[in-house]
Amino acid sequence: MTDQASILIIDENHARAAIIQAGLREAGHANVRWLNETSNLLRHIADIDPDVIIIDLESPNRDVLEQMFQVSRLVKRPVAMFVDQSDSVAMQDAMVAGVSAYVVDGLRKDRVKPILDMCILRFNVFSRLQEELHEAKMALADRKVIERAKGILMEAKSLSEQDAYVLMRKTAMDQKRRLVDIARAIVTAEAMLK
């Protein structure tokens, strides 16, 4: 089953836009386009003439879309923000996820709702991926610092790798600090004493 409503995604984040586009296509929306232009947005929207506009809440361009509530010489069809009055929790979910939908010239609510829901889902998936990536990067950075501190201790105190690690872990536990904080202190101290 395909839905021919034309959907426009405005998002400066390429990766997220791709994830949303893929999600909408899988759900049977064949007519999905993506725009990351920031200048002269109204002209671009007029050219594409979508039924639904999905916009990232981090984009200052949301205020440009607000202009389209009033009849503007630049757009052919009036635009309304999609607000599900009956479901305030759903609106909060959308805002927390960081997405907002606009409906051009009254596309039926029961057709817009699943589109927005899919976008919320995909926005959340993207946030989770980003968090995981961030955590992985942090873990890698932490491990590098710990390795470096271990090396400093091994050299300064002629310890084995295992003993250097045990010393750092014991210090961290005694001082109720994280292992990486102790490691960072060693690296900093070494740099200062050089």
Add this chain to the structure above:
Amino acid sequence: MKSLRIGFIPLIDAAIPIAAVECGFAEREGLEIALVRETSWANIRDKLVHGLFDGSHMLAPLAVATSLGLGNARVGLAVPFGLNANGNCITLASRLYRALEEVLGHPPQDPRQSAQALKRIIDRRKSAGEPPITFGVVFPFSVHAIVVRHWLRLGGIDPHNDVQFQVVPPPFMVASLSEGVIEGCCVGEPWNSRAVESGVGSIVVFGAEIARSAPDKVLALRDETLSQEPDAIHRLLRTYALAARWCQDRENHANLAHMLAQPQYLNVAPKTVMGALSGSLAINRTAARSMADFLAFEGADINRPDPRKARWLYAEIAMGLRLPLIENQASAAQQVFRPEIFDAATGNNALPESADPIGLKFGPAFEAEDLQSYVDALSISPAAPARR
């Protein structure tokens, strides 16, 4: 400790909400305030309306429009505190500014003269079949749009038919001027200075040259928050009154500039903030202009929300949308501004002194009880321009 979430847009006029936290005024009142930075006024409005914020820094006309259901949402908002008056400029793209200089024979100074010169340029372009001039404003409901319309009318320019308006988010203003998407704009600082520094545009008018005390940003709350949390809101207003006094004091401006410049707030160089605080700005590559009341944070007719100003905002919004004036709506607008809450919280018992709460420097006088006369005085018939 009572926790409150307050939204703000990274602008110099978010000074009071930021200083209230940074100077420790809020903590002393037993408030733990989480300041949440946003990128658009639409986000601010939606998060306030849907309960994700307890209160927010907001464009004064947006608070009125939202309460009246003009534009998008329709939710009763309350304004118990005004955050600033003025602080915006009208900037023209360099080419248009030079054309203005040629018509005038000197750099533009007096707002009426510069608007009259612009009128001659517009007429010339019209007869040559060239496209109309587009002005960028920060939001459909903004004092910025109102200020531009007043300036244009001084020269006999019809804001509805002789020019176009387009909403441009402030961070995109300089690029839009440089790409020719817009040829002029009205925006707060530091965006005008950015246009001047990069040689893209020149400042032609300060907003404070058009109006003595145009309400710019306000603290907006949901009506229901006022009734549910009266004590917390009273404490918040006392905090803001202290912050307003602190922000207005010139001796604190260097500290305030550093405070606002921080990455979590405006994320700019402190000297970029100083221009607007001192009221002394480079208006083009060679000249500067100073105005002591370029931007004001504190004063009897700034912080205490004057319902007459809400009526003015309503009249201006209606004119902008070309809607007829309706007294019911004017009264509804008036009720958005809540001086009694301000008085109860701060112990204020002084009534506003000025007979005219707006003080348009080129008129007309604003009489809050007679909106129709005000609107009539501003209507320009294209056949007989410059009637004043």
